[in-house]
Amino acid sequence: MPDKQRQVITNRVAFLETKIPSYAAVLGITVLLVLWEIVCRLGIVPPLFLPAPTAILTAGWDMLVSGELYEDLAASLVRIGGGYAVGASLGIIFGLILGFSRWTDAILTPIVYSIYPIPKIALLPLIILWLGIGETPKLAIIALGVFFPVVINTFSGVKNVDPMLIKAAVTFGSNHFNVIRKVILPASLPMIFAGLKLAAGTSLLLLVSAEMIAAQxxxxxxxxxxxxxxxxxxxxVGVLVLSLLGLTFNRVLQWLERKLVPWK
Known part of the structure; x- marks a missing residue:
């Protein structure tokens, strides 16, 4: 290989391996907020259409002091926490079953893929008819929206497990439960976390939609x-809170992924 070509490859590898400083994200957000504030201060956009960040923070502080924001945030956290936990748990269990059993794969996978494209918020009136008015329909619609991304990603993760690993575990005498717990589940974790992250955004979307339709x-x-x-x-202020919730969910899932999938 010529020296010039070798140098080009070396430079490209070095560029790909360059570490991004930890303050890069904060810097980007700060620049955006400063530009936003300048645009509002100069009157380029009327405050009614786009209030300045300082005005939003002032309103948020007033809502915190009055306790209004705490009540709304607490109600939303209970709904999204309960719905997400139920939907994610059932999605992982069901995805493992679909991926591990050929019979359930053949019978139930077409049903899952046929229901998945339906906008879940469109089912809210029907769920209210079934479960009545209250917190249960909101939890159910969030759980339903979380279930499908998680079950599909878990199923895909199981299907992509190296068959040689499963054969090796069976050869050494592992039963079905141990094969799932020690081989299939760990190998599927990257895909499972991908589904959990995708479901986090879906859960926020369904939370807001359900609360706009049927919540005080x-x-x-x-x-x-x-x-x-x-x-x-x-x-x-509400939009900012939703943005912070989404960011927090993502960071928590990233932290869990680093702990549970250190080899990734």
């Missing part, structure tokens, strides 16, 4: 209420 408290209900009143500063 919650972040979604708060956003709709202040939108109707055209109080955009408090509306943007």
């Amino acid at each position: 408290q919650g972040i979604g209900s708060m956003v709709l209420h202040y939108g109707n009143l055209m109080i955009t500063t408090k509306l943007m």
Whole structure:
């Protein structure tokens, strides 16, 4: 290989391996907020349409002091926490069963893939009819939205497990339970976490939609209420809270993935 070509390859490898500083994300967000504030201060966009970040923070502080934000946030956290936990747990279990059993794969996988494309929020009126008015329908619609991304990713993870690993475990006398627990589940974890991250965004979307349709408290209900009143500063507080919730969920899942899948 010529020296010039070798140098080009070396430079490309070095570029790919360059570590991004930890403050890069904070820097990007700070620049965006500063530009946003400047645009609002100069009056380029009317405050009714786009309030300044400082005005949003002031409104958020007032809502914290009054306790209004705590009540709405607590209601939303209970709903999304319960719905996400149920949907993710059932999705992982069901995905493992689908991937491990040929019979369940042949019978149930077509059903899963036929229901998955249906917008889950469209089923909320039907779920309310079945389960009544209250918290149960909201938890159910979130769990339903979380279930499908998790079950599909878990199923794909199981199907992509190296068959030689399974054969080796069976050869050494492992039963079905141990094969699932010690071989299939660990090998499927990267795909499972991919499904969990995807489901986190879906759960937030369904939470807001359900609260806008059938709730008196919650972040979604708060956003709709202040939108109707055209109080955009408090509306943007709700949007900011939802953004922080999504970021927090992602960070928690990344931390769990590093702990449970260290080889990745």
